[in-house]
Amino acid sequence: MDLLSDPLMQRALLVALLVGLTAPVVGTYLVQRRMALLGDGIGHVALAGVAAGWLAGSAANLAQRDALALPGAVLFAIAAAITIERLREKGTSPADVAMAILFYGGIALGVLLIGLAGGTSSNLLGYLFGSISTVTWPDVWLSVGLSCLILAIGLGLRHALFAVTHDQDFAISSGLPVRILNLTVAVLAAVTITVAMRVVGVLLVSGLMILPVAIAQQVSRSFARTMALSMGIGAILCVTGLTITYFHDLQPGALIIVLGVAVFAVTSSVRGILTRRSNRASLEAIHE
DSSP, X not given: OHHHHOHHHHHHHHHHHHHHHXXXXXXXXXXXXXXXXXXXXXXXXXXXXXXXXXXXXXXXXXXXXXXXXXXXXXXXXXHHHHHHHHHHHHTSSOHHHHXXXXXXXXXXXXXXXXXXXXXXXXXXXHHHHOOGGGOOHHHHHHHHHHHXXXXXXXXXXXXXXXXXXXXXXXXXXXXXXXXXXXXXXXXXXXXXXXXXXXXXXXXTHHHHHHHHHHHHHTTOOOHXXXXXXXXXXXXXXXXXXXXXXXXXXXXXXXXXXXXXXXXXXXXXXXXXXHHHHHHHHXXXXXHO
């Protein structure tokens, strides 16, 4: 197939597959903690990190400037995630207020710094909505490394992280290092967002973390099964969306999210119909 022989698509498909697998892993923990919008706040700060990386390399050539973008995003995103977690832990500021501040402050700082670094509106749009066609092989290998780290921690510490996100009091009584595990979830979210933003952009990255989980929850109640199923759904959405854009001139990130919303709408409707039928059958059985 021409699709698989194209070097650009080879890189893009590999990164899309990695993002589709890793984003729902962290998304499962965020949904469990009822912090589904955390990705948006961190994503906006990650944009500021991209811009800071550009600014740091503004005296160098374009390739060097781009090479500093992802490391800058990782550092800023981790700092934002730790800040939110510490505020939530101390209770000095409601989590929604802290995230709102990150929403607006992060994106505003990112826009200003990108302008100072000599970036253009097209550069900005690429990070806001994704620009997977610009992924290079160094980006791919960095994404592979970060994705392996996310999967190793997210799956390897699944039982401990679930205990913390599901019932923190129980985790404390069990002797688990709750503070460290909470910070681990926050840092995993930050790293996941920086990996995924090249695929769907900082404005849509939270959707890629949450939508596969929301779809999986329609057919599974088990935490482990939900995570496994959401990983498969995320990978299928990313690869399918990217494949469609190879043949049609559409924005990959937006298409992936729209496909996810459509699948969620269908599964939610089918589940509602089946639930109503089951309830009706139960009532009929009672009256007989």
